[in-house]
Amino acid sequence: SAVISQKPSRDICQRGTSLTIQCQVDSQVTMMFWYRQQPGQSLTLIATANQGSEATYESGFVIDKFPISRPNLTFSTLTVSNMSPEDSSIYLCSVGGTGGGGYTFGSGTRLTVV
Amino acid sequence: KQEVTQIPAALSVPEGENLVLNCSFTDSAIYNLQWFRQDPGKGLTSLLLIQSSQREQTSGRLNASLDKSSGRSTLYIAASQPGDSATYLCAVEGYSTLTFGKGTMLLVSP
Numbered sequence: 001s002a003v004i005s006q007k008p009s010r011d012i013c014q015r016g017t018s019l020t021i022q023c024q025v026d027s028q029v030t031m032m033f034w035y036r037q038q039p040g041q042s043l044t045l046i047a048t049a050n051q052g053s054e055a056t057y058e059s060g061f062v063i064d065k066f067p068i069s070r071p072n073l074t075f076s077t078l079t080v081s082n083m084s085p086e087d088s089s090i091y092l093c094s095v096g097g098t099g100g101g102g103y104t105f106g107s108g109t110r111l112t113v114v
Numbered sequence: 115k116q117e118v119t120q121i122p123a124a125l126s127v128p129e130g131e132n133l134v135l136n137c138s139f140t141d142s143a144i145y146n147l148q149w150f151r152q153d154p155g156k157g158l159t160s161l162l163l164i165q166s167s168q169r170e171q172t173s174g175r176l177n178a179s180l181d182k183s184s185g186r187s188t189l190y191i192a193a194s195q196p197g198d199s200a201t202y203l204c205a206v207e208g209y210s211t212l213t214f215g216k217g218t219m220l221l222v223s224p
Contacts, residue, residue, distance in 0.1 A: 042203065042214040092157055100165050102148045103212060108157035
């Protein structure tokens with residue numbers, strides 16, 4: 001299965017600023033997924049990122065707040081913009097869902113907004 | 115809309131006990147069911163993947179079963195160890211969706 005390198009692992013940010021999270025995969029993948037996990041909650045899908053096209057956002061998530069880049073088949077970034085304390089969460093990237101091989105997740109970015 | 119429920123929400127056991135974590139889902143039209151482990155503040159580590167045509171999968175002290183028709187899966191952990199302490203998440207893959215339960219937080223005390 002694919003190996004994902006995600007960074008940063010954690011950050012503490014001031015409100016009103018932005019943070020960009022990076023995920024690098026060790027193999028080419030068609031789709032990459034970005035999730036948010038709020039404190040004490042399960043994972044919620046933010047968007048699906050395909051190379052060469054606009055990301056597809058889930059209900060409740062918008063591009064202005066969570067812009068995503070997917071410049072090639074092994075890399076993607078998620079930016080959390082104009083942050084507020086409510087954005088404090090763990091953000092995770094994931095690949096998989098094809099060929100019955102299940103999903104692989106990055107190590108997560110623990111974001112605290114103060 | 116698929117809904118995934120995990121019971122119990124939390125579990126505390128002494129070292130050495132065998133234990134069962136439960137996962138139920140509402141829509142049986144699934145491709146796969148996957149069990150993950152999450153340590154505090156960290157990402158997800160895949161433990162076992164059961165494809166829809168399979169009944170169970172085993173890895174070391176872990177055994178996961180799937181009864182698709184009844185919408186249930188169980189994760190059996192044998193001879194629990196303090197290092198097993200973590201949150202265990204069940205995820206069901208449907209058509210272009212992956213739906214998670216809220217997890218079972220497991221604490222194994224020495």
